[in-house]
Amino acid sequence: MQKQTKRSKSHMRFLHSMSFTTRMLVLILILLIITTITFMLITQYEVERTIRHTINASIKDMRQLISLYVDNQYRSLVFHKENVLNLYKQKLKDLTDIALANVQYFHQLAKKNILSEEDAREFALRSIEQFRYGNNDYFFVYDKDNVAIAHPDPEIRGSNMTEYQDLKSNYPLKLIRETILEKGKGYNSFWYMRLEEEKPIEKLTYSTYYEPWEWIIGTGFYIDDLEKEYKESLDEMLSEFRKTFSKIRIGTNGYFFIFNKNHIVLVHPTMDGMDFTEVDVPGMGMEHWYSLERASKNPDVPHTYYWDKPGHIGNFVFKKIAYVDYFEPLNWYIVSTYYEDELNEPVKNIFRKELFTALAAILISGILTYFLVKKFTRPVKVLTAHARNLIRNNFVSDDDKDLIGLSKRSNDELSNLAVTFIKMEERLQKYIHDLKETTAAKEKIQSELRIAHKIQMGMLPSANPDFASNKNLSLKALLEPAREVGGDLYDYFFLNDDHLCFLIGDVSDKGVPAALFMARSKSLIRSTAMLLNKDKHTFYSSSEILNQVNAELCMENTHCMFLTIIIGIINIKNGNVTLSNAGHNPPFLVREKTWRILNFEPRMPIGVRPHTNYTDHAISLKNKDCIFLYTDGVTEAINEAGEFFSEKILEKTLRKTESVRPDTIINHVMKEVRMFVGKIPQADDITMICLQYNPDKRKD
């Protein structure tokens, strides 16, 4: 099954690997060939049938004609023979009447007493005795006692012929008397030996009766002349047949022949007069004669045998069909015979012509199909070529003329396809154009993001491992940047040995502008914080820093960007902290494991209003106190349900922290946030900074 499928598939592949033109050509040629073969088979069958039928019918006609002809010839022969016989008979009667008239004449003479009755009888007999005609034929007279009183043969003359028999044991006189008794006169046939001949010959006799003297007067003649004449006519007829038959052909070499019941061939193109018994050749001889004779019993059933033919004499391998008609009057067998292969010759001829015509038709059709399909598929080729060019030229078509020409050609499917193609091409080009722009824009964004990210990360203070150990302070900071840089920042730096400034902020935008704003803010804060207050010889407080930086940032802030920020300054000697908040999320404070939010009076972010007045908030940190600052990336982290991590959850999370240490706290919160958001990508930077006052660390 699988093999079959494979084979058919490979067959399909073979078909599909051909060009459309070739496929059409193959298809049409296959159809043509199938049609032609079917047509030829049908016609051959029909033609063969028709031809066989025609030939058989014509053979039947010919047989009938021949039979009629033979019959006619025979009838005329017989008619002629009878005619002649009748003539002879008439002659016999007429002559006998003359002889009778002769007898009557002498009787008259006796009645008129010119002669005595005795003399009259004597003269009558003697004169009849002298009568001769034909081939020395004569008359006879018998008296009432059957004594031959007049006869040319002296041995018979005077004899009583009552007991005389002919060669066929007939009693001639007895039969003659019967005829006379019955009809008064009539014919009889007897058989005698003619002089110098051996076979008995029929002698036809006519007898009449002369009552006054009780005489039988008659004459006869040997009718072998008639037979001879008949035989000659028969021979003439046969030679006539030979001439006629030789002109009649069945097929090319088929013929008629006649043989008789004595197995003598009477009429045959080559075997005239031959006796079947004398022929000792395979396929011939008596067997052949018998089979032919038997075939005559069913004259309309073809009889087959093998024979030689002209050009192959003696080679008895050619199948012949024969019909044998029996002509009863002459005991003749008339055979119509022909060679089977010759019968098929016309069929073969027709087949050859048909084949030639079909091949020519297929050839012409093939050529026509080739050109037509070429013509029909030209548009497809144009389209294909165009499409190929399009691909090669990165979908920028330089020339649409070919397609436009095609689209205007007519209203068929291919023209529609061309129109569609042109439209598709335009859309494709537009799409590619858009795609290029989009890609360029995306690329631009990507590179901007990279730049922004670099700026952001470059601004963060590098972690100093010795930082915490040397001072009364532990500090941990974390910035987890979002893919689109969120604009978070943190910073911490020592103003002098005792004072550390720390800050956390969030710029209200993303990307490069936010990063640049952040950078500007950060450097402004650093430089401002490091400045000494000239009057008091102290540092600016955190609020003073914000006031200064805000005023600076509000100038030329065309994009209206702002920064929420908490800035703090811690004195690590005593733990005093001042914090200032500019619109930022309030920080947490943990003291003795108790967390609380350091709520300040709200103030605007820096960068919005130039004259905003920020305030300081002082806290005094005790040992182990922690301040936790964060950006809204923490509280506004979203989970899969679309919920925020929120300040509340953050507070809970902080409370659950195992130990109050900056790194533990930050790691714990980060872990919880990650678990909370699950698979949702981080939308904003997550930044945390946690510092712990540790004055007793050295003592520990």
Added chain:
Amino acid sequence: MHISTNKENGIYIIRIDGKVDSITSKDFQDAMIKSILDGETKILIDCAELEYISSSGIRAFYYALREITDKNGIIALSKPNDNILHILEMVDFQSEFPIYETIDKAIEEMNNHV
């Protein structure tokens, strides 16, 4: 986010449904700027259906505020939910943008503003 606008008693009301975040804040900002350029001077942002506002959303307010201040106009908010209010308070939003509990109150108050 979905924005719809209408005008009522001379107050141009912009109603925001959904979230104003870093992606949608641009549309929100454009909506406000367009109305200002069209000559509107009293704009009320209906926050009843506002679910969330990010810092970039707040920035859009400040941006619009600067534009309308030049034309002696006013931008106010009405009916923000508690979360939104909490965020707004954090950045001292009320100092620049009046926040009203109802739209009617807002319209009344704003019409008194000269």
